[in-house]
Amino acid sequence: MKLSEFINKRLKELGMKRSDLINKHDLVWSTLSTIDRGGSIGNVTIEKLALALQCNRGDIQACLAEQNPLQKAVVSKKSIAKMKPVAEPAANVSDPEAEPEEEVDMMFPPEPEAEPTETLVAFKARMAYVCLRKFAEYKDNDEAKIHIAEAVLEEILK
Numbered sequence: 438m439k440l441s442e443f444i445n446k447r448l449k450e451l452g453m454k455r456s457d458l459i460n461k462h463d464l465v466w467s468t469l470s471t472i473d474r475g476g477s478i479g480n481v482t483i484e485k486l487a488l489a490l491q492c493n494r495g496d497i498q499a500c501l502a503e504q505n506p507l508q509k510a511v512v513s514k515k516s517i518a519k520m521k522p523v524a525e526p527a528a529n530v531s532d533p534e535a536e537p538e539e540e541v542d543m544m545f546p547p548e549p550e551a552e553p554t555e556t557l558v559a560f561k562a563r564m565a566y567v568c569l570r571k572f573a574e575y576k577d578n579d580e581a582k583i584h585i586a587e588a589v590l591e592e593i594l595k
Contacts, residue, residue, distance in 0.1 A: 438500055438503065439475065439500060439503065439504060440472050440478075440497065440500040440501055440504065441472050441473045441475075442500075443490075443496065443497070443500045444458075444469075444472065444486070444490065447490040447491075447492060448490070451490070451491065453489075455469060457489075458486075458489050461489070462485055462488065462489035463485060464482070464485055464486070464489065468482055475504050477501075478501070480557050481557060483497050483498065483501075484556075484557065563592075564589060564592065567585065567588050567589070567592075568585050571584045571585045571588065572585075
């Protein structure tokens with residue numbers, strides 16, 4: 438099902454109109470037009486639509502995946518990760534061969550791990566941390582910017 442069809446179906450189920458998406462849920466008319474044409478939308482729009490249509494982000498992403506096979510691979514990869522969470526084995530404290538705990542830099546504690554359901558706000562905070570860390574590591578701002586760009590690209594392409 439195309440995203441525009443899904444939106445129309447949910448609006449009908451909820452007794453809403455498209456104007457409600459614009460007036461009450463901070464969506465822009467041109468964004469709805471882009472969706473109708475089968476264009477791509479960003480994460481913020483997906484979050485706004487999910488909230489307005491009272492559904493999951495996954496419902497919207499599934500519709501987008503049908504429109505764009507490239508996105509389908511990303512969505513299915515995420516859904517697989519959600520279905521089979523990877524559990525880390527519990528460390529045995531009394532095991533003498535267990536690896537010693539890593540020293541933590543108090544000025545820059547370890548970077549928070551990304552969660553499969555990471556929000557846009559959490560992602561931005563994590564990326565800001567990466568930027569600050571790189572500027573602190575490298576004295577030359579140009580060199581720091583190169584390493585920041587590499588780190589951000591690596592995150593986006595995961």
